[in-house]
Amino acid sequence: ASTSGSSRISHSKEAIKASFLDSLFYGIGRVPALATPNDRYTALALTIRDRIFQQFILTTESISKQDARAVAYLSAEYLPGPHLANNLLNLEITAQTREAMEELGIELDDLIAIEEEPGLGNGGLGRLASCYLDSLATLGIPAIAYGIRYEFGIFDQVIKDGWQVELTDKWLHYGNPWEVVRPEIAYEVKFGGRTEHGADSNGKFQVTWVPGSEVKGTAYDTPILGYKGNGAVLRLWRAEAIESFDFAAFNLGDYYRAVEAKMLSENITKVLYPNDQAQGGKELRLKQQYFFVTCSLQDIIRLHLIQGRNLERLHEKFAIQLNDTHPAIAIAELMRLLVDVHQLDWAKAWHITQNCFAYTNHTLLPEALEKWSIPLFEKVLPRHLEIIYEINHRFLEEIRHQHSYNNAQIAGMSIIDESGERYIRMAHLATIGSHSVNGVSAMHSELLKKEVLHDFAGLWPDKFCNVTNGITPRRFLYLSNTPLAELISSYIGNGWITDLDQLRKLEPYADDVSFQNSWMEIKLNNKQHLAALLQKQTGIEIDPAMLFDIQAKRIHEYKRQHLKVLHILSVYLRLKKGELINFSPSAFIFAGKAAPGYIMAKLLIKLINSVADLVNQDTEVNDKMKVVFMPDFNVKNAQNLYPAADLSEQISMAGMEASGTGNMKFSLNGALTIGTLDGANVEIRQEVGEDNFFLFGLSVEQVQANKTAGYQPYDIYQQNQHLREVLDFIVSGALSQGDTQLFRPLYENLLYQDPFMLLADYQSYIDCQEQVHELWREPKEWARKSILNVARMGKFSSDRSIRDYSDLIWKVTPINKK
Numbered sequence: 001a002s003t004s005g006s007s008r009i010s011h012s013k014e015a016i017k018a019s020f021l022d023s024l025f026y027g028i029g030r031v032p033a034l035a036t037p038n039d040r041y042t043a044l045a046l047t048i049r050d051r052i053f054q055q056f057i058l059t060t061e062s063i064s065k066q067d068a069r070a071v072a073y074l075s076a077e078y079l080p081g082p083h084l085a086n087n088l089l090n091l092e093i094t095a096q097t098r099e100a101m102e103e104l105g106i107e108l109d110d111l112i113a114i115e116e117e118p119g120l121g122n123g124g125l126g127r128l129a130s131c132y133l134d135s136l137a138t139l140g141i142p143a144i145a146y147g148i149r150y151e152f153g154i155f156d157q158v159i160k161d162g163w164q165v166e167l168t169d170k171w172l173h174y175g176n177p178w179e180v181v182r183p184e185i186a187y188e189v190k191f192g193g194r195t196e197h198g199a200d201s202n203g204k205f206q207v208t209w210v211p212g213s214e215v216k217g218t219a220y221d222t223p224i225l226g227y228k229g230n231g232a233v234l235r236l237w238r239a240e241a242i243e244s245f246d247f248a249a250f251n252l253g254d255y256y257r258a259v260e261a262k263m264l265s266e267n268i269t270k271v272l273y274p275n276d277q278a279q280g281g282k283e284l285r286l287k288q289q290y291f292f293v294t295c296s297l298q299d300i301i302r303l304h305l306i307q308g309r310n311l312e313r314l315h316e317k318f319a320i321q322l323n324d325t326h327p328a329i330a331i332a333e334l335m336r337l338l339v340d341v342h343q344l345d346w347a348k349a350w351h352i353t354q355n356c357f358a359y360t361n362h363t364l365l366p367e368a369l370e371k372w373s374i375p376l377f378e379k380v381l382p383r384h385l386e387i388i389y390e391i392n393h394r395f396l397e398e399i400r401h402q403h404s405y406n407n408a409q410i411a412g413m414s415i416i417d418e419s420g421e422r423y424i425r426m427a428h429l430a431t432i433g434s435h436s437v438n439g440v441s442a443m444h445s446e447l448l449k450k451e452v453l454h455d456f457a458g459l460w461p462d463k464f465c466n467v468t469n470g471i472t473p474r475r476f477l478y479l480s481n482t483p484l485a486e487l488i489s490s491y492i493g494n495g496w497i498t499d500l501d502q503l504r505k506l507e508p509y510a511d512d513v514s515f516q517n518s519w520m521e522i523k524l525n526n527k528q529h530l531a532a533l534l535q536k537q538t539g540i541e542i543d544p545a546m547l548f549d550i551q552a553k554r555i556h557e558y559k560r561q562h563l564k565v566l567h568i569l570s571v572y573l574r575l576k577k578g579e580l581i582n583f584s585p586s587a588f589i590f591a592g593k594a595a596p597g598y599i600m601a602k603l604l605i606k607l608i609n610s611v612a613d614l615v616n617q618d619t620e621v622n623d624k625m626k627v628v629f630m631p632d633f634n635v636k637n638a639q640n641l642y643p644a645a646d647l648s649e650q651i652s653m654a655g656m657e658a659s660g661t662g663n664m665k666f667s668l669n670g671a672l673t674i675g676t677l678d679g680a681n682v683e684i685r686q687e688v689g690e691d692n693f694f695l696f697g698l699s700v701e702q703v704q705a706n707k708t709a710g711y712q713p714y715d716i717y718q719q720n721q722h723l724r725e726v727l728d729f730i731v732s733g734a735l736s737q738g739d740t741q742l743f744r745p746l747y748e749n750l751l752y753q754d755p756f757m758l759l760a761d762y763q764s765y766i767d768c769q770e771q772v773h774e775l776w777r778e779p780k781e782w783a784r785k786s787i788l789n790v791a792r793m794g795k796f797s798s799d800r801s802i803r804d805y806s807d808l809i810w811k812v813t814p815i816n817k818k
């Protein structure tokens, strides 16, 4: 920290320019004349990284001086988005960096555009972890986030002939200037083998795990800078071979097999599983989870012990958050480390474990609740199976004797599902081993207590709480919609950047015509920008004056992208008949990836693109409507979508979306929402006001009542002539060159099963869309509501979420710097 003033960290334009040239020359051995665009990007990244480290040393020094309590966030997924522009913003050096580059004949935006983002997650859960890391850093809460350094992140999506095609992600292809490898921070990870039970040389009972194979996990650190100052670290583990082990395990002299073993070790962190919500019991996935969990826990224990602290006080120094059940094996692993390795007795170890961990649940979908078949689990983690049996045995004894639960209740709460083939229920392990369990929106947390974890909520009512999700206003407003952010700041100052409730000060301007005009002009510019991008990506031209109606999220039946398709077709058919004369020209925009093995989701993408082909070519309607599927939804593309949206589609069946966070991102950028009473939509509507939210569809209670009564979608199909026309059109061949079979699976699913009740909500959705169009015809009213939406989004800052976690669950406070 004594280097301040040095040109290597100064924030002046001159210093940035000099550092850039230095980094280019000494960091990558290039002279400007021969530098490639990637050389220039890398040199600038290194220049910025120096300045980040400067901030970091300060944070780290304060944390250790104050011996502060820290958060360890365990997540199998992160979606940080591109680093460069965000780091410039957080350091507040965008302007001088732009000028420095200009003086060298370099356009800053060209360098920003080159960056390949780390796609280390699937969707909402991964992006939430990154928003939380941003807020932890901004608030100055001591934090370290642990995860997996997947060599191949989420696939790149391209569209060929209307179908999704997956390409491998190449984020590390040109190197990664943001990370620093720490070869000396590495841990051994065992798999398989057997356990030996017996007395050690002192006669103490001891379990020894004799592994079948072993790998090493090495730390790769990425500094995450908060706004104006503090930092947190993202520590990702990469699997590597342990040479000594391989050579011992295989026949001496069998060089080929030894090298082959090294290769297999590295497989563990090769690739992210591209499924959200459902994943069959894949051995490699279990290995990934255990691999990153044990490295992280060994690291936490090391950090604790090097401060000279007693291991028995681990829970006083670390709050460990489990992001869903993906890292829940941590509960058994910490017990193993404390009991088998560090020789604590079981009761002490259990006390520490329960007080360290807290668990966040992100889903009620039965197929997304992780369970591992016992034979598979035993093969990979034999010692952990014993530990889980012991945890379970003690737990079941307790509820049988102290709480007199009956056999059926006990079977329902057991960690082991014995209703058929035997499975380990990871959500039960996480719940039993944690002191806190939370859902991610008010409604989801209630449903969690009522359904999935009902008996546990009865047993431990105080264990359960809610923390509604949030998003970072730095990336999702200031960075991605800078013109709007600057307009806002020019009216109410820039305090909102770290105190989002201050957006309330915009309310008085909601009726101010000149403010409304500036507001809508920025929206129009953003739409122009998106239209140009879409034209480049898809060749489809859209008029920026159209209403931009956007649904962007993973493709999933429960999210009901097909409900929006039904609406689009209903508009199309009515326009063709000369009806809907008041319809305002609309661009219907979709984006999202489908899990590669999810046939119905992939068919949905094909359906959307088929509708797009039909509509966009049809000169009778294509001045009134366009349909576009934006390929490769990721953080970078998302940052172009949210600022350009007029209407945000949040149309999942009630009870299905745990929270949603895209809903918040759209609304913070001035889109109005059309949505169901699901997840955080409920709270968004509460905040922005009923009049400023387009509500449709069944409530959770109505959904459940409908199910109980024996929902019959076919009856609705028969009763609603319009709906029938729309549905029949899908299989008429008009969308598929005469092929009446292509979309049949989708059609029949809706008519005879319709698990997500599109047909029940259809008419309500269509009617609600009419209200949207009515309002769109009153630009001043629309602008007013758009402003009010933004003004009332304060609650959905991830800073608020992190304060909630800090107060309610972690009991941590920000460090005082200097």
Ligand code: 26Y
Binding pocket: 122, 123, 124, 125, 126, 128, 275, 276, 277, 278, 279, 362, 363, 368, 370, 440, 469, 657, 658, 659, 660, 661, 679
């Ligand atoms: C087990 C494995 C197949 C799996 C992998 C990824 C299961 C689930 C996931 C991801 C789930 C996810 O992204 N859930 C979303 O979390 C968001 C953040 O809390 C919520 O806003 C969103 O409603 C929820 O679907």
